[in-house]
Amino acid sequence: MSTERAATSVQEIPLTPGIANRANRSLVLFSFFSIWIIWGSTYLAIRYAVETIPPLYTAGLRHLTAGTILLLWCVLKGLKPTAAQVRASIVIGALFFLIGHGSLHWAETRVPSGLASLLVATEPIFVFKESPDLPFAEFTAGKIDAHNVVSALKSPAEADQNNCP
Numbered sequence: 001m002s003t004e005r006a007a008t009s010v011q012e013i014p015l016t017p018g019i020a021n022r023a024n025r026s027l028v029l030f031s032f033f034s035i036w037i038i039w040g041s042t043y044l045a046i047r048y049a050v051e052t053i054p055p056l057y058t059a060g061l062r063h064l065t066a067g068t069i070l071l072l073w074c075v076l077k078g079l080k081p082t083a084a085q086v087r088a089s090i091v092i093g094a095l096f097f098l099i100g101h102g103s104l105h106w107a108e109t110r111v112p113s114g115l116a117s118l119l120v121a122t123e124p125i126f127v128f129k130e131s132p133d134l135p136f137a138e139f140t141a142g143k144i145d146a147h148n149v150v151s152a153l154k155s156p157a158e159a160d161q162n163n164c165p
Contacts, residue, residue, distance in 0.1 A: 040117070046105055047113040055105035063097050 049058045074081070081089070108116050 043108070043113040043117040043120075046116075047108050050105055050109050055109055056102055059097060059101040059105040062101065063093065067093075 046058065053061075104116060104120060107119075
């Protein structure tokens with residue numbers, strides 16, 4: 001079931017306001033919990049993987065697995081990429097692998113996974129800054145607040161003190 005279909009299904013069910021609010025709140029909490037587990041466990045898994053496997057092999061295996069899953073999904077859906085999409089995907093994939101995930105996997109051999117995830121969480125600031133049409137000041141204020149919360153949850157000093165990976 002796709003997320004679009006699930007979201008549409010929840011909206012199509014006629015509910016009283018109290019039940020609708022509870023259903024919506026449950027869906028939001030489930031979504032945050034899923035992101036917390038999936039995204040958070042990614043950095044911890046990378047940390048453990050690079051202890052025994054070279055960092056770029058680990059990143060390559062992740063990309064190969066993700067690419068295979070996406071390719072199978074496209075084949076099942078009957079989607080066929082154009083030549084321009086394939087070229088763009090190769091360029092973006094190479095940059096993402098070499099600069100993004102490659103450096104992340106290498107860094108996790110030297111810093112705690114919590115610090116690595118905190119640093120990666122700053123990426124949207126730099127991407128957003130390049131767009132001149134968007135309200136950068138408001139976005140930055142919100143992102144800094146969120147970044148401070150994440151920092152408070154997992155500070156490098158706390159990680160070193162507790163021997164956390």
